[in-house]
Amino acid sequence: MNKAHGWTDYAERLSRVQAYIHDHLDQPLDLARLAEVAHLSPYHWHRVYNALYGETIAATVRRLRLHRATGYLANTALPIEQVARKCGYPNVQSFTRAFSGLYGTSPSRYRAEGGHTVFRQGLAQAQAAGHTVQVRHVPAVQLAGVAHVGSYMRMGKAFGQTHASMAAQGLMRPDTRWMAVYYDDPYAVPEAQLHSRAGLSLPPDHHAAVAAPLEPFTLGGGPCAVLRHQGPYATMRAAYQWLYGQWLVQSGHEAANLPVFEDYLNHPGNTAPADLLTDIYLPLAG
Incomplete structure (x- = not known):
């Protein structure tokens, strides 16, 4: 098999896409630009990505942006509007919709009531919540x-x-x-x-x-x-x-x-x- 058409070559190319996404989560991510990063056809590369990684590129971007947002919400006092911008969302409304869809709660409620708050209440409370x-x-x-x-x-x-x-x-x-x-x-x-x-x-x-x-x-x-x-x-x-x-x-x-x-x-x-x-x-x- 020609290496240019093998799994290992595609894995290497698409890992460049993932690295690029991680470095540009706060910016618009254009499919054509990601195709250039992968050095693959813009007509097909995202289908290869979905087949190899089991999720669409849109799902990856959404997951990584919201993962980063949970870090800001749980571990900083940044206003939610700033968190939204730092995670690539143009406004609080679109950020809240996306966050609530994945985490089942609003960003403000997650900050106030997320799992991180259990550990801050002390040893007994954390153990009562099942943390041993x-x-x-x-x-x-x-x-x-x-x-x-x-x-x-x-x-x-x-x-x-x-x-x-x-x-x-x-x-x-x-x-x-x-x-x-x-x-x-x-x-x-x-x-x-x-x-x-x-x-x-x-x-x-x-x-x-x-x-x-x-x-x-x-x-x-x-x-x-x-x-x-x-x-x-x-x-x-x-x-x-x-x-x-x-x-x-x-x-x-x-x-x-x-x-x-x-x-x-x-x-x-x-x-x-x-x-x-x-x-x-x-x-x-x-």
């Missing part, structure tokens, strides 16, 4: 991925690059795990300087070196406090504050000199925001 922490040994996972610098809410770009590279190298499997490691505290480090890494698990029988831009790394391999989080990713910033500021200090455990990491148990492309499941791992001193 397990302490267990976590087996090591071998992964390959790419580094990301900037807002943790924009990790999707790094995952898109990782996925395309893994597919191009024939390393994707049905049981591939999507994980990420976060090196910095967003409350202590400026957003533009936050360091993290997106990774996908390598097949257990894989022994060859991965090719650039992928880099191999390992997560786990020791005791961890594990908090299963359900809901939009924006809620997790408050969950982290609860895990460190409430659970850890009352648990009798000590955090290890290792960064936290996350394991994404389902995918936002085919899962409602309220049903997203993420395991948050806090490594503990042995």
Whole structure:
């Protein structure tokens, strides 16, 4: 098969489209321009995208814009009008319609009553809402991925690059795990300087070196406090504050000199925001 017509080449081209979208969510996104980014025919590229990724380009843009909006609503005091503009919506009315359609509530109500507010009410309230922490040994996972610098809410770009590279190298499997490691505290480090890494698990029988831009790394391999989080990713910033500021200090455990990491148990492309499941791992001193 000519590589120009193979899955790996299309994956690489469409990963450029995803990266471009992430970088221009606050701007109009024209299909013809995205076709140029992909170096594919404007008549056909979006059909290829839909076939490969299981959602239309319009659905991807909407999902990513509203994902970014949840971060602003949950973690900043920006006026909703500003949030709308920063997420590519021309006015509050169109933003509210789109947000309510996906999240089932208005932006203002989400800010006031979203899942992030449960963690801010204290340990007992969070546990009453079903948030519990397990302490267990976590087996090591071998992964390959790419580094990301900037807002943790924009990790999707790094995952898109990782996925395309893994597919191009024939390393994707049905049981591939999507994980990420976060090196910095967003409350202590400026957003533009936050360091993290997106990774996908390598097949257990894989022994060859991965090719650039992928880099191999390992997560786990020791005791961890594990908090299963359900809901939009924006809620997790408050969950982290609860895990460190409430659970850890009352648990009798000590955090290890290792960064936290996350394991994404389902995918936002085919899962409602309220049903997203993420395991948050806090490594503990042995």
